[in-house]
Amino acid sequence: MSEYLLAADDVSFRYPGRGADTLHGITLALRRGERVGLVGESGAGKSTILKLLLGLDSPTAGAVRFRGAPLNLRDRAGLRGFRSAVQNVFQDPYGALDPRASVGRSISEPLRSLGIERDRAALDARVSELLRAVDLPADAADRYPHAFSGGQRQRIAIARALAPGPQLILADEPVSALDMSVRTQIIELLRGLGRADAAVPDDNQTGLLLVSHDLSIVAALCDRVAVLQDGRIVEQGPTARVLADPQHPYTRTLLAAIPRLPRAEE
């Protein structure tokens, strides 16, 4: 599986004290630059998969692999290599930011904590570049999170995730806490990441693993989709194929739950 950036390889997981596994034999692999949607109803285990892929918990069986090797966050070099390449954005744009830290400090935090950049002027320049990439004004750097709306905070969280120039962003329901009008803007922002984006250092698009219960968002953003039911992936494949010709009854149920899919735009 070495061609994959990050992969769950036959992963099962049981929370301590629970009588049964939450995840059963999950195999999900992300190539560099690939955009994958993970869908399923509440309690299916989507956030648990993200936790394991981020190394916040360890599989009970199977392995999480980063660039082909078992994920190792025990030493500083392993942690730094992983966190430089894989970042995350959470659902709640209010809880995600430290209210006592200026926006500039929050955005530059990964660069400082990973030891990527320490020079003050270089950090300021990078923060300005990242604010531009997420369509926020340069003076946002000196303000504090309470001065921003939910949508703006999610832009700040995305700027912070982009700071180390990651190859992959794991996003857990990144728009579901936002108003409908703001959702579209954040989806457009995620869609454009790393394409014509000076904040990301190479021409490859930033990969995305998007957790969502909303198939229309996955349709707008993802090349591939995996459908999770009760801790098992019951179907995965190219998004267009899965949406047009779902093979599993559960996928058909999820599809039936959305009244109308937006037209493909690309």
Ligand SMILES: Nc1ncnc2c1ncn2[C@@H]1O[C@H](COP(=O)(O)OP(=O)(O)OP(=O)(O)O)[C@@H](O)[C@H]1O
């Ligand atoms: N810390 C925990 N300890 C014990 N059980 C947990 C813990 N976190 C989650 N679970 C259980 O694991 C299962 C999967 O939860 P998870 O949050 O991964 O689902 P999800 O698909 O992300 O749901 P949602 O869409 O509601 O966020 C649920 O039954 C949940 O109750």
